[in-house]
Amino acid sequence: MVSQHGILLATHIISSSYGEQCSKVCDCLLRRGTLTLAQIIRFTELRKESVVNCLRVLFNQNCVQPFSTQREGAYDEAPKNDEAPKSVTQYIALFDNIIHKSRARKFIQIVSEELGSDCLNIFQGLIQHGRLSLNRIIERNEQTTGESDVIVVKESFNRLLNFRFIERCPNPEPFLAPPSDDKPSANKRGARKGKTEEVQTVEQSVLEAAASMESLRFLEYIDSASEEKIEERHARVTLGKKRKKEAMVLDEDLMGAGEKKEVVWRVNYEEFVRRLRDKTFISYVKTRLNDDASIVLSAILELSKYTTVRQKAEESANLSVNAIYDEVIKKDGGIGMDFDRIRASLAQLGCTRSSADGETYSIDLKGITEKAKNEEVESVVLKRYGREACRIFKLLSKAGRLLETDKISDDTFVEKKDTLKTLFKLWKDDFLDMEKVSVNGSKHAILLWRVNKQPLFEKIRDEMYHAALNVRLRIVHEQEQAKEVLQLPREKLVGELEKKYKRFFRIVVILESSAINLDDIILLFHSY
Numbered sequence: 020m021v022s023q024h025g026i027l028l029a030t031h032i033i034s035s036s037y038g039e040q041c042s043k044v045c046d047c048l049l050r051r052g053t054l055t056l057a058q059i060i061r062f063t064e065l066r067k068e069s070v071v072n073c074l075r076v077l078f079n080q081n082c083v084q085p086f087s088t089q090r091e092g093a094y095d096e097a098p099k100n101d102e103a104p105k106s107v108t109q110y111i112a113l114f115d116n117i118i119h120k121s122r123a124r125k126f127i128q129i130v131s132e133e134l135g136s137d138c139l140n141i142f143q144g145l146i147q148h149g150r151l152s153l154n155r156i157i158e159r160n161e162q163t164t165g166e167s168d169v170i171v172v173k174e175s176f177n178r179l180l181n182f183r184f185i186e187r188c189p190n191p192e193p194f195l196a197p198p199s200d201d202k203p204s205a206n207k208r209g210a211r212k213g214k215t216e217e218v219q220t221v222e223q224s225v226l227e228a229a230a231s232m233e234s235l236r237f238l239e240y241i242d243s244a245s246e247e248k249i250e251e252r253h254a255r256v257t258l259g260k261k262r263k264k265e266a267m268v269l270d271e272d273l274m275g276a277g278e279k280k281e282v283v284w285r286v287n288y289e290e291f292v293r294r295l296r297d298k299t300f301i302s303y304v305k306t307r308l309n310d311d312a313s314i315v316l317s318a319i320l321e322l323s324k325y326t327t328v329r330q331k332a333e334e335s336a337n338l339s340v341n342a343i344y345d346e347v348i349k350k351d352g353g354i355g356m357d358f359d360r361i362r363a364s365l366a367q368l369g370c371t372r373s374s375a376d377g378e379t380y381s382i383d384l385k386g387i388t389e390k391a392k393n394e395e396v397e398s399v400v401l402k403r404y405g406r407e408a409c410r411i412f413k414l415l416s417k418a419g420r421l422l423e424t425d426k427i428s429d430d431t432f433v434e435k436k437d438t439l440k441t442l443f444k445l446w447k448d449d450f451l452d453m454e455k456v457s458v459n460g461s462k463h464a465i466l467l468w469r470v471n472k473q474p475l476f477e478k479i480r481d482e483m484y485h486a487a488l489n490v491r492l493r494i495v496h497e498q499e500q501a502k503e504v505l506q507l508p509r510e511k512l513v514g515e516l517e518k519k520y521k522r523f524f525r526i527v528v529i530l531e532s533s534a535i536n537l538d539d540i541i542l543l544f545h546s547y
Contacts, residue, residue: 048112
């Protein structure tokens, strides 16, 4: 579930870029979950034409994903002869993709640094328009840059594909098969393995059903007949019963896809999130450990980039020490490192060593994420409650279990009265859990305390959404206040007008810097 402030932030992003009506449709989907067109019209109280236009805009911007499923109550009804199964189109808001809209500058900077201006213009077109065919990319590039050489544009396009900065758009309306009674649930499978596995959400199921095959996802040229055969076979394997084509015509028209057969492309957010994550991890290790460890981690992440691209990857690929060495010496500062220094850094990083296939190592990415989250929460506690509270919180966080008040007081060297006061403050603000335990029927209960990390991380993430929304609203307010000054030519800005102009840009620079820092924390608590 998306938190309240997360929804408010997402709808503000949509409102700023695509207008109030799109924001209203987005808000409705985020709050109510998957809805049909008729339900969206009823809940938003907008005209059908307006809702259809909003859905088309949000779909083209990759913020909404339509999918078809069997009508409720029709799961056991088999279609007669060649009759299409009874189905309905539903829509789901893609919260992550909406938030990614606010990260356009970060993504543009990465492309600019790695590929240069020719690729950047194509990429900016996809950021702006959401989805484009190669022909439309070529046309737009000619209009914006005057570049009429199709071969040059295609070379730049291919470079973006090779770096996986862009990808083929997923299925515009996948069919989501109803759950099968004979298929074991995630919990049952987890029980046999001795651990509990997460149940897949509707959004995850829809995205999985819509996703292109990896062999097609970054492939530009392919024979159309062969492509249809590949996708047909992929659909039969992964999606189960396929919806009749005739039943999909109306929904394709709604999404503006009924008339075209061209392959369309979009920004590959997964790759950018991976790169931002890797950069964060390397910076964290460099600060907490040393340069050698950060170089070795950088090499491991580079070698594992295709296996850790998925959101919240828990560990790297299993890599031989020779492969790590070969990658390390390519890095800045890595040329002088020998095997002993590399092994010492691997030990510092807590890499798991395996001798089954020679000397191989893998690193616990989830562990790095947890440490970074813990330190971020500790900094929040330090700023809000002071050093003693931070010591108490650190003790409980590292313990990972219930501790009684006296032990906390003794281990942190804080007076029991002050310890109790601090613990109640932290508990009241949902930073700690408390349990009361009676001993031998005594009237006086012992208070036990602990840090419950998952709810706490969600609380911090929601606070970051709230702060990010406030910063965006403040920027809008400052722009409104300076509207008169911003509309004037630069040469007319003298005296008081020049002071107002400089004040505006000074404030906006500070606010935008704060927005970037807040987004880094949001990525840590939500995406890594």
